[in-house]
Amino acid sequence: MKIRTFWRHIKEGFKSIGRNGWMSFAAVSAVSITLLLVGSLIGIVSNINNFATDIENDVSVRVYIDLAATDEIQDDLADQLVALDSVEDVTFSSRESELDNVKGSYGDTFDLFEGDRNPLHDVFIVDTTSPEITAEVAQEIEGMDYVSDVNYGGADADKLFQMTSTIRNVGGIIIGALLFTAVFLISNTIRITIFSRSTEIEIMKLVGATNWFIRWPFLIEGALIGFVGAVIPSVVLWFLYDTIFGTVSGFLSGTTFALLPPDPFMYQLLLGLMAIGVTIGAVGSAFSMRRFLTA
Amino acid sequence: MIELKNVKKVYDNGITAVHNMNVRIEQGEFVYVVGPSGAGKSTFMRMIYREVLPTEGTIQVADFDIVNLKRKDIPHLRRQVGVVFQDFKLLQTLTVFENVAYAMEVLEKSPKQIEVRVKEVLKLVGLEQKAKMLPNELSGGEQQRVAIARAIANMPRVLIADEPTGNLDPETSKGIMNIIEQINQQGTTIIMATHNADIVNERKHRVLVIEDGRIARDEEQGGYNFED
Ligand SMILES: Nc1ncnc2c1ncn2[C@@H]1O[C@H](COP(=O)(O)OP(=O)(O)O)[C@@H](O)[C@H]1O
Numbered sequence: 001m002k003i004r005t006f007w008r009h010i011k012e013g014f015k016s017i018g019r020n021g022w023m024s025f026a027a028v029s030a031v032s033i034t035l036l037l038v039g040s041l042i043g044i045v046s047n048i049n050n051f052a053t054d055i056e057n058d059v060s061v062r063v064y065i066d067l068a069a070t071d072e073i074q075d076d077l078a079d080q081l082v083a084l085d086s087v088e089d090v091t092f093s094s095r096e097s098e099l100d101n102v103k104g105s106y107g108d109t110f111d112l113f114e115g116d117r118n119p120l121h122d123v124f125i126v127d128t129t130s131p132e133i134t135a136e137v138a139q140e141i142e143g144m145d146y147v148s149d150v151n152y153g154g155a156d157a158d159k160l161f162q163m164t165s166t167i168r169n170v171g172g173i174i175i176g177a178l179l180f181t182a183v184f185l186i187s188n189t190i191r192i193t194i195f196s197r198s199t200e201i202e203i204m205k206l207v208g209a210t211n212w213f214i215r216w217p218f219l220i221e222g223a224l225i226g227f228v229g230a231v232i233p234s235v236v237l238w239f240l241y242d243t244i245f246g247t248v249s250g251f252l253s254g255t256t257f258a259l260l261p262p263d264p265f266m267y268q269l270l271l272g273l274m275a276i277g278v279t280i281g282a283v284g285s286a287f288s289m290r291r292f293l294t295a
Numbered sequence: 296m297i298e299l300k301n302v303k304k305v306y307d308n309g310i311t312a313v314h315n316m317n318v319r320i321e322q323g324e325f326v327y328v329v330g331p332s333g334a335g336k337s338t339f340m341r342m343i344y345r346e347v348l349p350t351e352g353t354i355q356v357a358d359f360d361i362v363n364l365k366r367k368d369i370p371h372l373r374r375q376v377g378v379v380f381q382d383f384k385l386l387q388t389l390t391v392f393e394n395v396a397y398a399m400e401v402l403e404k405s406p407k408q409i410e411v412r413v414k415e416v417l418k419l420v421g422l423e424q425k426a427k428m429l430p431n432e433l434s435g436g437e438q439q440r441v442a443i444a445r446a447i448a449n450m451p452r453v454l455i456a457d458e459p460t461g462n463l464d465p466e467t468s469k470g471i472m473n474i475i476e477q478i479n480q481q482g483t484t485i486i487m488a489t490h491n492a493d494i495v496n497e498r499k500h501r502v503l504v505i506e507d508g509r510i511a512r513d514e515e516q517g518g519y520n521f522e523d
């Protein structure tokens with residue numbers, strides 16, 4: 001393609017968008033809403049995934065001590081734990097400090113559980129030598145006397161991975177439906193353009209313009225609608241994620257968890273959204289061309 | 296240069312517009328196509344630029360085998376065949392110059408080439424003074440001249456004109472005929488359907504009479520006579 005022709009196609013694409021102002025606006029809006037949801041969902045799923053990976057790599061096992069255990073029994077249990085081969089370190093966390101932790105994350109609502117009403121257990125936090133054997137160690141500890149419950153990262157990670165996959169599936173269906181709507185709206189817009197330019201198209205065909213010469217402006221128009229439709233949610237998601245990242249990072253400081261840092265995560269996400277936008281635009285326009293520009 | 300052998304056209308609705316037609320037209324000929332309405336004149340001409348595919352038979356136009364022509368080669372055929380219609384089909388938002396230039400732009404000709412050639416054809420049709428006007432500022436005859444200029448801008452070997460004077464008064468029609476004959480004198484084959492008896496009788500050329508989808512008569516220097 002000659003450069004002159006390239007610019008001509010771009011110009012024609014822009015002109016069409018202007019000419020069908022309202023239809024273009026509707027199509028751009030549909031793409032924007034779709035991509036805002038797509039982007040949010042990708043952001044949520046990616047972060048849950050990241051959380052789950054963090055948890056999986058967390059090598060500690062939380063051993064909840066039976067409320068009936070006396071101090072001596074607790075000491076005895078601690079000795080048993082330390083004696084295990086793959087245990088590196090055992091620390092004690094009293095029910096009071098556990099409650100303080102909870103209050104730290106959820107706020108003063110938990111004040112009413114102060115003192116004797118504290119429903120929590122004393123806890124031994126057992127660090128294992130490597131993440132792979134955490135599950136095995138946890139199982140072993142579970143069989144010991146005066147152990148009320150055992151909890152380790154892997155279990156939570158499984159739950160999170162499961163949640164991620166549920167969100168992904170439900171989200172996938174919703175996004176699929178939205179993408180379909182967006183493609184349909186774009187293809188409708190292009191169809192109107194094709195109709196409004198039917199004399200031009202007829203003349204181009206009569207004088208022997210190639211099919212691709214005729215098609216390019218419509219493809220570009222569709223891609224442009226998709227692109228502009230991607231820019232709006234990109235800007236929104238950028239500010240939104242920046243804000244969330246700033247706020248949540250404060251809460252998470254000192255834990256092993258962290259949100260994915262905006263750089264590079266946001267760049268990747270926004271680039272992805274642009275690509276999706278341009279693709280559905282081009283697909284939408286190819287769709288109407290197949291029906292109205294053949295032969 | 297154009298040859299139809301045993302050509303038949305049945306439209307999707309079952310109407311047979313052309314029956315077993317055999318015609319041969321040499322490069323540089325001027326051929327009138329006459330006959331009653333619905334006889335198949337337009338169908339005959341549309342098959343030449345492959346707007347319509349024949350149902351049976353073969354059609355050769357220059358080097359193109361119309362029946363077996365690949366879709367991607369259609370544009371190349373169209374560059375050899377200029378077409379004008381009764382209703383001009385001009386782009387209303389473009390000036391006279393732009394309308395003609397448009398036909399060259401879509402074939403990716405250079406601006407320089409376009410500038411030179413458009414001026415040349417506008418001069419040929421006598422519209423160089425009105426190059427900057429819009430179609431709706433022109434008379435019918437002038438609009439048809441723009442359409443002719445556009446049809447020959449890319450120097451096709453054949454010019455097909457389907458009732459080009461159908462909407463024009465006799466005086467204006469004469470002007471159009473002068474231009475078409477001039478184009479013919481430059482070597483372009485002309486195939487022109489018309490209902491204008493005066494033109495056919497005054498400016499003698501080969502006449503193909505089509506009746507009921509068949510060639511009823513084919514006469515060198517013929518006149519306009521057939522049973523309506
Ligand atoms: N696109 C079409 N679909 C179906 N029938 C058509 C079509 N075009 C023309 N016909 C029919 O074919 C016959 C010949 O039409 P046409 O070639 O236009 O004749 P003419 O140009 O001599 O008036 C007519 O009966 C007409 O109704």
Ligand SMILES: [Mg+2]
Nearest residue numbers: 336337338457
């Ligand atoms: Mg006709």
